[in-house]
Amino acid sequence: MSKNYIKSLTFKELEEYCKEAGFPKFRAEQIFRQIYFSGANSFDDMKLITQDIKTKLKEDFEYNSFTETKKFISIDKSVKFLFTLQDGNKIEAVYMPWFSDDDEDKMERTTLCVSSQIGCALDCKFCATGTMDLKRNLETHEIVSQVLEVEKEIGEKITNIVYMGMGEPMLNYKNVVNSIKILSDLKFPKIARKKITVSTSGVIPKIYKLADLEKPVKLALSLHATTNGVRDKIVPLNQKSNISELMDAIEFYYRKTNLPITYEYIPFENLNDTDDDAKRLAKISKRVPSRINLIPFNDISFTKPEGIAAELKATSKEEIQRFYTQIRNYGGVVTVRDTFGSDIDAACGQLALSDKES
Ligand code: SF4
Known part of the structure; x- marks a missing residue:
């Protein structure tokens, strides 16, 4: 054995x-x-x-989960890590340092985006990982080790973790929750629970289940559309439920944990970035305290996308600003996310084991 x-x-x-x-x-x-x-x-x-x-x-x-660690350093100081597991499979994690607005040498926090699966079965159309098949779930130690290894390599303490790397964390629920319990142990916490965010594309039963954690973590929902017609196309998981059921689960999560929700939203030109979308998005977000994070679409052409994935076009910077203002005018709390590591294929949605060395 x-x-x-x-x-x-x-x-x-x-x-x-x-x-x-x-x-x-x-x-x-x-x-x-x-x-x-x-x-x-x-x-x-x-x-x-x-x-x-x-x-x-x-x-x-x-003891050790990885046989090799490779680093790819971005001009913006984020770092993509490529870890080789004991069975030869590879996974990625992205380190993001956040500096003070007043003093660009002063680091305020460090975030690590960790992977929870090798590949992903959910096939979100804007995501490079979605083009890979699911190979397997990561074991608890393989999740935890991403944090330990990055701290060792960078020489800095990780203050925040987001389960937003390769894979859908809610579909590796047990190991993800175990890794949370280890990293934010109630007696010896390495990372505070409120500094941990689990991001899901909407696995409804597990949203209800995660709300039962003794000490809760933050929840982010990859929403990306305000109508079922559009969401069905770009987040195929939506075909099994609908936005309304998802919002019931989100409200339940908030009422149980009292932690504000983050909605992740990638605006695509002529698809989900209209004034009506802004109105619906603001309405969705006002149901419970929350923040909308607009994420500029990052190029995934290196995955040779097909079908609707090949048709997705990023909303321009100016149009994102227009969309942002519309959401605010409708009463939504909204930010535009800084993009890290796009030069090393480490930005949001780009993790697919591309081997671009820096
Ligand atoms: S966005 Fe997340 S859930 Fe969707 S395909 Fe990519 S890794 Fe999977």
């Missing part, structure tokens, strides 16, 4: 393991701290842990 990975264990599970193995109780905390706060690279690298405990841990667990 293959061994489990120690980074798949929540703190509670690690405590149980230590108890069964006959280690003193305080060892669980020491081991957890060595992995998540001291940056140990292996069991042998752990400080304060006795040799016999290290030997037992090595017998029972694997």
